Amino acid sequence: MKRNLTYVEAIREASDQEMDRDKSVIVFGLDVDDPKAIQGTTEGLLRKYGAERVFGTPLSEDAMTGAAIGMALAGFRPIHIHIRMDFILLAMNQLINIAAKYNYMYGGQINIPLVVRSMIGKSWGQGAQHSQSLYSFFMHVPGLKVVAPTTPYDAKGCLITAIRDNNPVIYIEHRILHFQKGYVPKKLYTVPSGKARITVKGKDITLVGISYMQIECQRAARYLEGAGIKAEVIDPIWLSPLDIDTIVASVNKTGRLIVVDNDWTTCGAGSEIVSMVLEKLQGKRVIKVRRLGFAPVTCPPTPPLEKLFYPDGRGIASVAFDLVKGGQSKWVPDEQIDLKEIEFKGPF
Amino acid sequence: MNAKIYRSLYRIRRVEEEIGKVYPTDKIKSPVHLSIGQEAVSVGVCLALDSQDIVFGTYRGHALYLAKGGNLKKMIAELYGKATGCAKGKGGSMHLIDVAAGVMGESAIVGTTIPQAVGYAYALKIKRSSSVVVSFFGDGAVEEGVFHESMNFAALKKLPIIFICENNFYAIHTHQMKRQANPKIWERVKSYGISSERIVGNDLFKIYQHVGNAVKALRSGKLGPIFFECTTYRLKEHVGPNEDYYLGYRTREEAEPWLKNDPLQKLALLIKSKNRQEIEKEVEKEIVEAFAYAEKSPFPKGSELFTEVFKD
Structure with a gap:
């Protein structure tokens, strides 16, 4: 146990x-x-x-x-x-x-x-x-x-x-x-700085999910499975120092990268990761990239607007689907109960 | 004692003057905020401290660094940007450090080292250390929010810290009366429950005596903090080696009383001329050696650019 x-x-x-x-x-x-x-x-x-x-x-x-x-x-x-x-x-x-x-x-x-x-x-x-x-x-x-x-x-x-x-x-x-x-082991252990973790193995597209967006990327990978797409999901864990090599190796394999940030995309962690990957792979491999993150607005508290503010698993899967298939199908998977977002309860 | 004080004052004044002489040659590529006119506060306070006591200062920190026992050769080398400087050429005039002498750094951002001094004092308190921390800052710093946050926390935890506000009346070129609704800094500080006193007119002996009593009290277990506002006067421009009366924000007449009351000149009269000449000769030799050391020291290697971003 x-x-x-x-x-x-x-x-x-x-x-x-x-x-x-x-x-x-x-x-x-x-x-x-x-x-x-x-x-x-x-x-x-x-x-x-x-x-x-x-x-x-x-x-x-x-x-x-x-x-x-x-x-x-x-x-x-x-x-x-x-x-x-x-x-x-x-x-x-x-x-x-x-x-x-x-x-x-x-x-x-x-x-x-x-x-x-x-x-x-x-x-x-x-x-x-x-x-x-x-x-x-x-x-x-x-x-x-x-x-x-x-x-x-x-x-x-x-x-x-x-x-x-x-x-x-x-x-x-x-x-x-x-x-x-x-x-969580009881003993004292360290997770080394500057080392990312591949959380889901795949070959078709690389999804990098930061902080909470790691959970949404793993949901997206499950949705994509249903469409026959195998996503590789990476959790950078440390943003600085950043383990760019693990991400580059994955993108070199898949040729496609989506960084899903729990933040705005402009000048964000996702922008940095995409830039670094492009720098490292240019001349070696043509790749497709996308950044996802907060909508470029102030976060609204009202539920219907707030829902649109954040990327979610289905939305990520939709973007990934088109990146892999090459079209603009706007495919969105049906919601699966087991992949539904965890509701956060107040009062905080 | 007088001889010791004279040596310290004379040494700082002459180091600053030499920096002023070299400055136009561009060998010192670092903004210098000279202490000329304000030496007495640092000298008076540091005379009351031991080497294991800790000071935090400001970008106008040459006097404090030297008064607390900071290494002169390393200071001049730092101004020259040399690898032998007290921060290997990576700090500059505004960031002098001598850990062995208890000089824990200065900041170019006004008020910024005050909370660090407070945190250090908290550490000393819970270590049951008999050392004290002295935080130096100017009259401008008391307008920063962090000053008030720091006063509150230091008073709340009754920390073994002495605050020295060096009030030279100007934040760059703007007089205190244009910046503060109530210029009685020492009185305002009392409202935090902090014992506070004002010592006017670059009164070195009074500063030494009163700060000395405060240090003794803190070492013997009296609860801190203790605050001193010491009025003083900057005789050179805010940054650089020249006078700045031509700017019109202050007059030479305003400076006259401070020039007449120069602690260095006053103390010189208290020392036998033979002793004085000996001290001056020794100090001059030390200064010549320090500048020669800086001149002949190497610059840092290019690879130094990338070292020390992180501590291993």
């Missing part, structure tokens, strides 16, 4: 085991020590490790990010938690001007081992300021690492890797993924 945990439990276990192993690991952020304990991801840590190593902070994202950097300079390994990615915009100066630059700017003498955990929301009216991913902002800047694990297994392994990394790591959690269950 395999040990199944939720994504939330996997994060909590990684934090607990690392805090137990290494006294320099400390956890803080808004509401970290409140009764809801960041959806349960920090539950029990205060009781076990005390208020000096686990504490809620004032609503001061900017200063608390700077303080995290100061703690890192003094030998700690802080995990700074933001319950929304959108709040990190208040901390960009410290992340971009300081955390990303200190090791380089000071000739390798001081470095910032820092994990910034941040959540992305979707559905149930998250709306304009509770839905943004923004991870391409961080991919853009040298000196930051970016990871967006999809499975509970990767959630634990990547968090442990991030905590042990001697550099700032932006760790991105999609709220819908929080409820996913999957195999």
Whole structure:
């Protein structure tokens, strides 16, 4: 019987085991020590490790990010938690001007081992300021690492890797993924940075799904099976450093690439992946590419509009079908109950 | 003691003047924000600190770096962009560092190092360390949101940190009165529950004494933070080695009292001329050596461009 945990439990276990192993690991952020304990991801840590190593902070994202950097300079390994990615915009100066630059700017003498955990929301009216991913902002800047694990297994392994990394790591959690269950070993293990995973083997088209869109890509692959198309699905896991070689090898085989981003496409992770693949394969192979992602608008909370804002499995399958078949059939598979989107319930 | 203070003040002043002399040759390709006129604050504060105490500063950080014991040769080499610089030529004048001396860096973004100093102080507190952190910033920084966030957190956690606001009255060319509704910075800080005091007129001895008492109190377990607003005056332009009265945003008359009250000149009168000459001779020799070291040091190799983006 395999040990199944939720994504939330996997994060909590990684934090607990690392805090137990290494006294320099400390956890803080808004509401970290409140009764809801960041959806349960920090539950029990205060009781076990005390208020000096686990504490809620004032609503001061900017200063608390700077303080995290100061703690890192003094030998700690802080995990700074933001319950929304959108709040990190208040901390960009410290992340971009300081955390990303200190090791380089000071000739390798001081470095910032820092994990910034941040959540992305979707559905149930998250709306304009509770839905943004923004991870391409961080991919853009040298000196930051970016990871967006999809499975509970990767959630634990990547968090442990991030905590042990001697550099700032932006760790991105999609709220819908929080409820996913999957195999998680009890032991401490790491999921190495800069290594993608092929989650579905195929030969006709490569689907790269980032964060939650990995789930939609796997649904799309199932829909495509019904149409006789074998999609290969790749989860990059780490966006920076990015394992472009695994993606290139796949596209070299399939000749077709769709990157489905959990973000806007303009200047996004998908744009970067497509560019890198084209650069590497130009002159060797003619390929077809598409980027899918958020509609180029602000995320609306009302359900009928919000549904159109995000790509979904059937929509991805439809685009993939035409890319493989070469026409403009606008084929859309019938919805399968077992591939239906998981409904997210409030109040959050 | 007077001799020690004089040496420190004289050394900083002369280093800055030499930088000013070399600057037109373009050998220093780095914006320099000289400390001339403001040396007394850094010297007075750092005199009260030990080497294991930690300071965070600003882009106008030469005085702090030197007063805290930062290596002079490495500083000049850094300004020259040489591989032997304190940051291997990757930092420049605005980002001096000497970890062994407790100089943990400066930032070109106003107010940015304040929360780092606060975080460092939090770490010292939970490590039960007897060291203290001193955060230096200017009057412009107190207008940044992060200043207020940092004051609140430092006061909330009662951290072993001393804040030094070097109020030189100008943010680049704009006077404090045009920027702040209530210019009594030290008074506003009290509202956070922070012990706060203003020391006016580049009063080095008073700064040393009062900061010294604050350091002793923090080491003996008194709860921080402690705040000092020290008024001072920048005698050169915001960036660069020249005077800037011609711009018209301030007058030479405004600067006169500060020139007359120059702590360096005042202290010189307290030291026997023979001692003074000895100190000056030694410092001059050290400065000549530091510039020669920078001149003959190699530039970084091209491969250095790609190193240290990440720490292994």
